[in-house]
Amino acid sequence: MTGRWRGATALLLVSLLVIGATPAEGYLHLSVSTSNGTVPLTWKTMPVRWYATDRGVPGVTASQFQAEVAQAFSTWQAVPTASITFQFAGFTSAVPFDQDGLTVLGFDAEPDLDRVLGATTFVIDDVTGEIVESDVFFNSIFLWSTAAAGDPTRFDLQSVAVHEIGHLAGLGHSALGETEVRPDGGRRVLASGAVMFPISFGRGVIADRTLQPDDIAGVSDLYPDGGFSDQTGALFGRVRLGNGGVIGAHVIAFSIETGTLVAGFALGDGGEFQIKGLTPGPYVVRVEPLDDADIDSFFEPGGIDIDFQATFFPRIVAAPAGGSSDRFDVTVRPK
Amino acid sequence: MSVARVFAIIVAVALAWRPSAAGAQVVPLHRLELSVGAGLFTGASLGSQNANLRTSTPGQPFLLFASSSRTSTAPIFDLRAGVLLTHRYGVEAHAAYGHPELRTVLSSDVEGVPGITAVERLDQYVIDGGVVVGLDEWTIAGFHPFATAGGGYLRQLHEDLIVVEDGGVFYVGGGARYGLFASPRGFVRAIGARIDARLNLLKGGIQIEDHVRSHFSVGGSLFVVF
Numbered sequence: 397m398t399g400r401w402r403g404a405t406a407l408l409l410v411s412l413l414v415i416g417a418t419p420a421e422g423y424l425h426l427s428v429s430t431s432n433g434t435v436p437l438t439w440k441t442m443p444v445r446w447y448a449t450d451r452g453v454p455g456v457t458a459s460q461f462q463a464e465v466a467q468a469f470s471t472w473q474a475v476p477t478a479s480i481t482f483q484f485a486g487f488t489s490a491v492p493f494d495q496d497g498l499t500v501l502g503f504d505a506e507p508d509l510d511r512v513l514g515a516t517t518f519v520i521d522d523v524t525g526e527i528v529e530s531d532v533f534f535n536s537i538f539l540w541s542t543a544a545a546g547d548p549t550r551f552d553l554q555s556v557a558v559h560e561i562g563h564l565a566g567l568g569h570s571a572l573g574e575t576e577v578r579p580d581g582g583r584r585v586l587a588s589g590a591v592m593f594p595i596s597f598g599r600g601v602i603a604d605r606t607l608q609p610d611d612i613a614g615v616s617d618l619y620p621d622g623g624f625s626d627q628t629g630a631l632f633g634r635v636r637l638g639n640g641g642v643i644g645a646h647v648i649a650f651s652i653e654t655g656t657l658v659a660g661f662a663l664g665d666g667g668e669f670q671i672k673g674l675t676p677g678p679y680v681v682r683v684e685p686l687d688d689a690d691i692d693s694f695f696e697p698g699g700i701d702i703d704f705q706a707t708f709f710p711r712i713v714a715a716p717a718g719g720s721s722d723r724f725d726v727t728v729r730p731k
Numbered sequence: 732m733s734v735a736r737v738f739a740i741i742v743a744v745a746l747a748w749r750p751s752a753a754g755a756q757v758v759p760l761h762r763l764e765l766s767v768g769a770g771l772f773t774g775a776s777l778g779s780q781n782a783n784l785r786t787s788t789p790g791q792p793f794l795l796f797a798s799s800s801r802t803s804t805a806p807i808f809d810l811r812a813g814v815l816l817t818h819r820y821g822v823e824a825h826a827a828y829g830h831p832e833l834r835t836v837l838s839s840d841v842e843g844v845p846g847i848t849a850v851e852r853l854d855q856y857v858i859d860g861g862v863v864v865g866l867d868e869w870t871i872a873g874f875h876p877f878a879t880a881g882g883g884y885l886r887q888l889h890e891d892l893i894v895v896e897d898g899g900v901f902y903v904g905g906g907a908r909y910g911l912f913a914s915p916r917g918f919v920r921a922i923g924a925r926i927d928a929r930l931n932l933l934k935g936g937i938q939i940e941d942h943v944r945s946h947f948s949v950g951g952s953l954f955v956v957f
Contacts, residue, residue: 574784574793574841587784587793597787608785629894648782652800652835653939655780676894678937680798680835680849682782684842706844708837712851714889722891 425618426518426568428525435525437518437566438618443483444564449502450487453536456503456553458487460542465501468557471605472565475612477628477673479621480565492531493517499529499564501557503536511582513538513596514556516563532560541600548600555596555604562592567614568694569594571646572659575688583689589657594693609656613673629715630672633724634662635683637704641667642728644691644700648682649674652712661686661694674715681709683726704728756867757875757910758815759920762956764823766811766925770950772829772855774802775933778940796840800939802853805831809950813863821863823879827948829855833889833937851890853937857900859883874907879929887936898935904928908954921956 426437446469448462456464462484469482485498492500506512512535519529534540534556541550573588575595585595588603590610597603616624635645645662649671662669662683685702686694709726758764777800783792806829813823831853838846861881869876885898906927913921931946938944 572784574795585787587786587795589784589795601787603785603787603789648795650782650796650798652780652798653937655783657782657784657795677896678833678835678851678889678894680837682796682840682844684844706840706842708840708844708847708849710847710849712833712835712849712890714851714891714894716891716893719893 425614426563426566428520428522430523430525432523436618437520437525437527439480439565440524440526442479443481444499445483445485446499446501447485447488447490449491449500450489451503453503453540455550456540456542461503461553462487464542464554465557465561468554468561468605471558471607472561472615475607475615477612477616477622477624478619480615480619492533494531495519495529497529499531501532501560502534503540504533505536506533507537509535510537513551514560516560527564527566530564532557532564534560539599546600546602551596551599552602552605555591555602558591558604558607559596562611562615565615566618567592567611569689570610570614570659571661571686571689571694572608572610572648572657573688589659594689609673610658613658613671617672624673626718627676628673629676629717630670630674630720631679631681631713631715632670632720632722633668633681633709633713633726634664635667635669635726635728637667637701637728637730641665642683642701642704643667644686644695644702645669645704645728646684646686647671647726648684649715650680650682651675651677652680653677670720676715676717678712678714681713681726683707683709683728703731705731756815756818756865757908757913757921757923758813758821758954758956760815760818762814762920764811764813764815764921764954764956766813766952766954767809768811768925768927768950768952769806769808770927770948772805772807772827772831772931772948773946774804774831775944775946776801777833777937777944778942780939794839794841796844797838798835799838800833800835802937803832803834805829805855807948807950809952811952811954815863815865818867819865821865822860823863824860825858825881825883827857831855853890854888854892856886857883857931858886859900859902861902874909876905876907878905879903879927885933885936896936896938898933898938901932901934902929904930904948918957919955921954923954924951925954926951 452458539550541547570590570592572590573593574586575583591604635642648659660671684706779799782795807827809827815821835849864878866876880903882901908925910923929948933944
């Protein structure tokens, strides 16, 4: 039998960097190269059953941990245009990252990952891209909080859980944010437009408990439901520099009617991009190099072009319900 | 046909057709008036919208860039059909079509991207109906004034014609008719020109801020009464 487990591969995704970047894979949607081409990582069986470890940390009991994580799962499950569902299966003494067939979320001390708040791993069927197991660990070398309004001395558990569960669902990182480089080489977040931005706001901030339009578009594209395909639209275009495509350009779609921001990357050989999940209406498109997080937070090393100037597309483009715009070319200039 | 010949024909027609008598109605009762014309539909501000990112402080967004949008003034072509029900009151239906531009000024980019104005061309349709009140007692030099008011439907299509935005229109206005030809019998009972000016209040359609937008329209048309 060509078993689902044969050739199953464990992928380590390290995310929510506190200070600096650590190599990671993926972009908007995590994907895997198979003999059938590149396929997104998705869960095929619903609900996704998850376990919580039975260990707490100072300031967070095991039951408080379970409650916060359950709320984070509910946040994703509540997206009306996505069909992914989750179910709490119980407490377990198993630890995250064991390939045991269980999806386990829990605290674990990883002193070597002193810039990493949490991480998500997968066991996947590398033929179909189906996720068969995913574990999330929260690094207990940091202080954690479950306070409703946050604790300025601790990291908000629910916010980090919402981010990691986004990965668990199959989402990669969003580049919708602005950072500045710190003297030690790390980055400080000035602002972000997505829970899936790879760098945490910091201690005491609970902003990432709430999904943003970019997050909602991403998970809805992976698990479309509730009229997502019929009621939202897409922009389709290319980013061009000279006669060639720009690969890895960050493309932002801004609704001039609602102010929402949804972004994606130009990943086709010709600089093609498609931004889905847009409320039908007129959009302005802004293209920029990936310069607000380390590139390896999004892509495997190599092949990403960042030597061009950020630019606006001079035309307003409409996203139609249930379809895509005609293809348009955004021409950028070299730096 | 040469320009001089066309000019001569127009002069001949103008001399042959006498305006109807001051104070008399230009449009006979219970007859169908059709008109076709052109004009201008002014643009209006649609409002502003910032591309904001969240910060660690609630209520203090981070400005990625700013935008301000408006529609442009554009020529329109319009058609009307009306009937005078009494000596003073009539009803009419009206359809107008134009190609305004949607213009969005982008500025204050956080990374210093030069500001630009992003543009697209719209297809705009207004279909409305209302009452016409004749003000013949104020006729001056053959111009028969009237007042109008009504409401209708706004339909705006984005440039690729596959995204439609609907809304409503209310209007008040007025104008004047000038009779060029009148006959008590025959298929064509009257021919003339009319000018219209309106204040159009638009709600919905392409909309950024939830408010009623004021657009003026002016136009001239030729009418025929059957």
